[in-house]
Amino acid sequence: MVENLERISRLVAGSEIEGVVLQKLKENVDHRGSFTEVYNHRWNLDLDAVQWSYVKSDANVFRGLHFHKRHDEYFCIVSGHCQLGLKDMRPSSPTYLNWQLYELHGDDLAALVFPRGLLHGWYFFTPSVHLQAVSESYVDYGKDDNWGVYWKDPALGIPWGFTHPVISNRAGDFPDLDSFIEAIGDF
Secondary structure, X not given: OOOOOOOOOEEEEEOOOOOOEEEEOOEEEEOOEEEEOOOOHHHOOOOOOOEEEEEEEOOOEEEEEEEXXXXXXXXXXXXXXXXXXXXXXXXXXXXXXXXXXXXXXXXXXXEEEEOOOEEEEEEEOOOEEEEEEEOOOHHHXXXXXXXXXXXXXXXXXXXXXXXXXXXXXXXXXXXXXXXXXXXXXXX
């Protein structure tokens, strides 16, 4: 994996995944400060957001790998530095089982929008804040669509750039990839 020293939000490893969009955001700066649109319906991002969340993470935290059959997501880091990993788990997708790694920086604002059916997780190199939107609220999807895979399973093929992150107890109990595939069935 190429180290991203330029503090540019970009894809750093992996191959195409259908439906994933990295939308660069334009920061308008003047003597008062700055203004940045973080979402605009005219961008034609495939997202009908019904819930927005503001999330703080400490350094060395990994959130994921999560998976949802029913909702799309939007992720935008506004301060800090993170690595975001995706893996396509949609059997009907032409990019099935492809994976991607992005590095996102609060100094180079960008939104990553991705469809349902992708494993996703993010690692924070520094204390960070991000905005997250979903097309189905957390209250609505509950346990029936809140799946996960253990991030360190070698079968994922994702070359994470870290080894001992802080994870939730739940994420530590996530199954391996093969058990997950068997459990979710077709969707």
